[in-house]
Amino acid sequence: MTNDNATLVALIGRPNVGKSTLFNRMVKRRDALVDPTPGVTRDRHYARVSWEEHPFILVDTGGIDDEDDTITNHIRHQALLAIEEADVIFFLMDGREGLTPSDIEIVDLLRRTEKKVFFIVNKIDSPEIEDALLAPFWELGVDQLWALSGDHGYGYQTLMEGLLPYLEKTDLQTELPDNTMRIAFLGRPNVGKSSMVNAIIGQERMVVSDIAGTTRDSVDTLVTRDPYTYLLIDTAGIRRKGKTTDKLEKFSVLKALKALGRCDIALVLIDAEEGITEQDTKVIGYTQDQGRALIVLINKWDLIKDDKKRQEQLMQEVEIAIKFIPFAPVLKVSALTGTGIKRLFPEIGKVHRQFHQRFPxxxxxxxxxxxxxxxxxxxxxxxxxxxxxxxxxxxxxxxxxxxxxxxxxxxxxxxxxxxxxxxxxxxxxxxxxxxxxxxxxxxxx
Structure with a gap:
């Protein structure tokens, strides 16, 4: 299992500039694993990639945001998402089509970030045409343009060598006690991730120590409950106020992706009152894409405890959402009242044992x-x-x-x-x- 804090590289750009082609080129060395959970994520818009033994997470933001919006708005949201969440940004433009007003607007947005941005001019197939096709893009006033053919591979090696210094493994990994169970709390904003972590910490016999700076995307708490140790990874994270919009909240999946690389067991929280959403099923799918163990927590159960009809309806929704993952335990809990939390630790223990079990x-x-x-x-x-x-x-x-x-x-x-x-x-x-x-x-x- 990888426990690296992998760099997150986001691909952004207008439709048809070649994001998917570049994505596929970077991801092509996928092992032919047979995944017994078909249909969980038919639309794969991210992948865990390694270049010269430096792991990173690649995200095609065009695939995540499927809002039917004007193109300029659509790509602006992608750019804001990348600026907010990614460590490195690949901004693709179309060398055949030339510079567009939309490109200029996005470059203005990207100039304001301290993140590393690669300004990539795609669809340049050979050195003979490189100078002519790059010429209009120099008026953007950026320090460096990267000529690339995502399709044929021209310029690819150079681009990846340029990326390499930004993929250095961080040395923030904290030494944890042996056999620590790493548990990530995932779910949409306001579903109660932090409240659930606090409710767990508030249990008797807990010895708690915060781990500062393990990753900027989450808050880690080390909890000991004799004789076991748990690392609780709360992906609610710390957002800088005023830097984000409601529109961006749906992209909390990017935080989830990073946390999934560091955990054994993903606890995906569902809001009992709101029910299961497409975003919930996406996050559930991502857990299986990365081969994590999964426990589904239906939080805020206290809000529907007297409504039998709503309970049945919700359980049916959950069943449909995880029909390809029938092995995942589903627990009804409430961070507010403490309902179901005592059952959580025995369940985590069973799942963890199976997850790490070896057979003759x-x-x-x-x-x-x-x-x-x-x-x-x-x-x-x-x-x-x-x-x-x-x-x-x-x-x-x-x-x-x-x-x-x-x-x-x-x-x-x-x-x-x-x-x-x-x-x-x-x-x-x-x-x-x-x-x-x-x-x-x-x-x-």
Missing amino acids: TAALNRLLADAVARHEPPYYHGRRLKFYYTAQLGTAPPLFAVVASDPKGIHFSYQRYLTNCFREGLGLDKVPVRLLFRERSGRKK
């Missing part, structure tokens, strides 16, 4: 053999698929390699069947389980 290889191979015997694999190119052996690759979340005759031929439904067999056979009923299908090494195709 012999037991895993028996489990695989039984699963294949119970439900034979399908044929592929006229031959029945064979499964040779399995082994655990890692924990947090539990990850298993399954070696097969032709991994490409394993239908999604059979992959899901095997994932469920591992989940049931190993008692991993509360955490994500991932299988990686591999071909036997040394075999000729």
Whole structure:
């Protein structure tokens, strides 16, 4: 698991300047993990990326804000978001189209930030046309323009070398006691994240110490409750007053993304009175994208405790929102009255144990053999698929390699069947389980 405070790099720019193309180029080295939670986040607008062993989070802000707004307003909001939340900003302009009034307006906004901004002129495919296409953009008066072809890769290496100094790993990581359970509190603004942290800290037998400066995006509290230690990461964070608008509050997902890299278990809070929103389901999806364990907390339950109809309706909403993540525990709590908080720690303990559990290889191979015997694999190119052996690759979340005759031929439904067999056979009923299908090494195709 990564515990780095990864730099957050935001891509901004008008539609069709090539943000998605650059995003895909930067992300292309994704491992072919089979994720048993399909449909959770079909629209992937961020990724955890590494360049020369420096991890960072890349966000295409155009994908997050889908408001039907005028283009200039739309991109202005993206720019404000990037200025507020990102560490580094990639501002893309279209070299073929030339400089537009919208570009000039955004550059004026970006000039006011102390964040590092890369002014990138995209769609420049070769050195022969670079000078001619860059010429109109020099009137912006910026120190440096980066010529790039996101499509063909021209200028990409130079751009990434320019980014590298801003990706230095921070040395703010605090030494934590062994086996500390790292828990991030996620959710929309005003859902009660800080109140929940305070309610937990207020429990008896808690020894509390604040950890200053672990990251500027969250407030960390170390809590000891014999014999266990917990790091509580409150992503409500500290906003500078007057620097943000209601419109930007929906982008609290960016804080969530950073916190997810540092936690084992994500506690996503839902407001019982307001119900579950699209933003809630997005944050829930992000937890699974990053393979975190998840507990859903329905906060402010006291507000609907006498309304049976509303309770049933809310539980149905939650069930629909997490239908691809049926293993996630759902708890009804109230930060105000303390309802349900005592149940939280035993649940965190169970989830944490499963999340970090290791299994002997012999037991895993028996489990695989039984699963294949119970439900034979399908044929592929006229031959029945064979499964040779399995082994655990890692924990947090539990990850298993399954070696097969032709991994490409394993239908999604059979992959899901095997994932469920591992989940049931190993008692991993509360955490994500991932299988990686591999071909036997040394075999000729």
